Amino acid sequence: MPRREHAVVVGGSLAGLLSARVLLDHFEQVTLLERDTFPDEPVSRPGVAQGRHLHVLWDHGRGLINGLLPGVEAAMLAQGAPDLRLPADFLWLTSGGWRRRFDTARMLTFSRGLLDWAVRKELFARPRLAVRTGVEVTGLTGSSGDETVTGVRYRERGDASRTEERMPADLVVDATGRGSHAPEWLAELGRPLPRETKIDPLLGYASRYYAIPSGFDPGWKALYIQAGPPRARRTGGLFPQEGGRWICSLSGAGGDYPPTDEEGYLEYARGLRDPVLYEAIKDAEPLTPVVSFRRTAGHRRHYERIRSWPEGFAAIGDSVCAFNPIYGQGITVAAASALELGRMLREDRTTRWFQKRVKRAGAGAWLISTGEDRRYAETQGPPVPPHTRVINAYVDLAVRAANVDPESCADMLDVLGLAKPPTSLFRPASLARVIAARTKPPVDRPWSTEHASR
Known part of the structure; x- marks a missing residue:
């Protein structure tokens, strides 16, 4: 396996923080570069666009976060x-x-401020991690022929007149979110712009x-x-x-x-x-x-289709695929993608292989969110495939079954929480429960705790 001395993570998003955590298991030094500053308290910061809105963590996502940073949940509960x-x-x-x-x-x-604070509190205490804030990455550096990314170009934020500096790295991870400039960085290295779906x-x-x-x-x-x-x-x-x-x-x-x-x-x-x-x-x-x-559109950059993807560079999180946040799945996808980054390094895979795994890690969330979003006549995007309407009709039956049947409810929550793929709702056992639940009467408004079933 190649010697791994230094990795750079661009962006202090949750995906960036979790990526840094994974990289610490494989590199002698990891540097995190962030445009903003990190608050010392569990409060929202300007760089997190959705920071002042509703956030939740499903069971599956909790398990992934706990596996990466075991003290995070305890810190949040203590707060x-x-x-x-x-x-x-x-x-x-x-x-x-x-x-x-x-x-x-x-x-x-x-x-969101509490989650990010708890993650930073545990992550930043780990040795071999350097954190630099107020830094703006302006591009990538490449080897002869630009076949491999060898680092980043950067400058102090807000000082466009200052000479760019260079930071060498064996791996660069872009975690700058929806507004990522990775397509432009790759174009400078002679790569085609990725196809995008919105x-x-x-x-x-x-x-x-x-x-x-x-x-x-x-x-x-x-x-x-x-x-x-x-x-x-x-x-x-x-x-x-x-x-x-x-x-x-x-x-x-x-x-x-x-x-x-x-x-x-x-x-x-x-x-x-x-x-x-x-x-x-x-x-x-x-x-x-x-x-x-209002920046809630589902947005996917198809990096996995770029055959000439350079080694030494990876994109993760909303930089690759951003979901309508109403479904509360972005945190879980970020954690699952970070784990795929670790798998890439353990198995000595290519960064193009990783981009395919990132797509797979977010496939369930993408299917759920875009399938629901396409129910509205005003939705902008590609034409709705005929099979989407068939799937949505079945999902309607599955939702009604989950309202009245505990096992169907468990099936549905596993899918929404990304513990299981959406296709699991079509397995014979789940299908049988959905059909059986059609004869059960709907639920009246369950006002009190006497309606809770164990």
Whole structure:
């Protein structure tokens, strides 16, 4: 195996942090380059575009994070991150009706600032990791003929007049997110621009924090009111977070964006498929202004198709594939992709092989998010394949089965949490449960804990 002295990670996103963790197992030195600065406290930072919106971690993702950084979950729980039973602690209106409150799985809810802080706290304590902030990478360096990437060019952020410097590396990992300049960097090395696929449901978010009212105990801890496409475009989530507060995130597809003014925000919440979320927040104390986010299109760069992909360079996370964040799967995909990076190094594979594995790691999340996004007539992107409508029709039946049958619910949560591929819903046992559940009556609104089943 080649000697591995130095790896560079460009971008302090979660995918970048987890990549750095994996690289420490294989390189004598790892350097993390980030444009912004990292706060010392568990708060949001400007470089994380979705930092002030709703974040969750499914069971499978928790297991992956714990395997990479065993102290992260304990640190988050110590800070008060709620550990919820799923869906027993939820009042959940799915696209197919109310979901019975089975005790099937668990979900960690938290602010993004808390997760990133906990990851940095454990990661940055490890030796052989150098962290440089306020640094802007401007390009890649290559060997003779540019067959291999040999490092990066960089400068201090905000000083375009300063001479670029060079940092040699045996491996460069791009984790700069949706706004990655990797296509331009590769073009400078003579590589073709990657083909890109974009599916945009014209979805926008608006979120704010509320204090949980003293003595508030309706029998649920979290609310999730999903859209009912194609007509009902609005979704609302009200989840507890550390610090005894709620985060309320409202979203709408097809250009039905939630407003950011006080009156408009509450009125939008009243227009969800059920008024229970509005009733919970209308008299609650707001802790922050309403903040919006609309850069939610599904976006995939097909790096795996570039046959002349240079050795010594890899792209990961949203730099490769960004999903509509409403499904809460990006953290899990980032962790799974980081593990594939470790596999590449253990097995001495090529970086082009890694790009194929990154695509596979995000395939389930891409299929789920784009399949749902294409239900709206306003969605922009490639034509909807005929088989997508057939699949969506079956998924509707599977959702209704998950509402009333505990085993079907477990099947569905495994898929949503990426523990199993979406194709698992078509296996004979799952198919039989979906068919059997068609005769069961739908669930009335399950107000209290007496509806929770174990």
